[in-house]
Amino acid sequence: MKYFFSLFVLSVTLWSCKPNSTKVNNSNKINYEELGNNITAQSQGAILTKLSTAIQQKGIESAIIYCNTNISNIMDSLSHVYHCKIRRTSLKLRNTANSPRNDDEVIMLQQLHENYVNHKTTQGRVVERDGKFIYYKPIIVMMNTCLKCHGEPNQEISSNVLKKIQELYPNDQATGFKLNDFRGMWVVEFE
Ligand code: HEC
Secondary structure, eight states: HHHHHHHHHHHHHHHOOOOOSSSSGGGGGGHHHHHHHHHHHHHHHHHHHHHHHHHHHHOOHHHHHHHHHHHHHHHHHHHHHHHHHHHOOSSOSSSSSGGGGSSSHHHHHHHHHHHHHHOOOOOOOEETTTEEEEEEOOOOOOOHHHHHHHHHHHHHTTTTHHHHHHHHHHOOOOSSOOOOOOEEEEEEEEE
């Protein structure tokens, strides 16, 4: 874990998105795409490491409680580390606090989903809005572990785990996913 964090902090120096490391103009779109891609890969890695540690140490049910209390802090510290606002959103939500913030995000979710289904691509996209750059990247159910909390209720998700999910997230819609399904997207808003 310590090793992971030193790696994590080290990577910040490489992929910081402070304005002084990136010029704000159109020709830099590719740069933002690269930055966004690196930041989301790092963030995904951070979440996965914490999640698997929680599962190993305490089991799936407790890992859900862990997610419930810690994920938003993890996202905040990732945002702090990378000097961007980093979020995850979806059209099939577990936590309504992760809802799309506006119509643009809903449309982007639909487009990335369609693009993934039709062209099998998970490539991210950069959009400029009000002078700020925003990076979007699909999140895919890329491993069986995801299904223990997002798969078929009472099959992949055990009844105990399902009970815990429903207790913490009474409006949960984030079940019934299959391996390689489109799950949602990362949103990285650059400063
Ligand atoms: C231990 C159970 C567990 C596992 C395993 C798990 N998740 Fe989740 N997931 C959750 C919980 C709980 C939340 C709600 C977190 C919160 O409160 O913000 C969540 C939220 C999410 C969200 C944010 C959108 C939303 O619906 O609120 C995405 C995207 C997501 N998970 C994708 C994945 C992917 C992809 C995997 C596999 C790599 C995965 N999850 C594995 C429990 C899990």
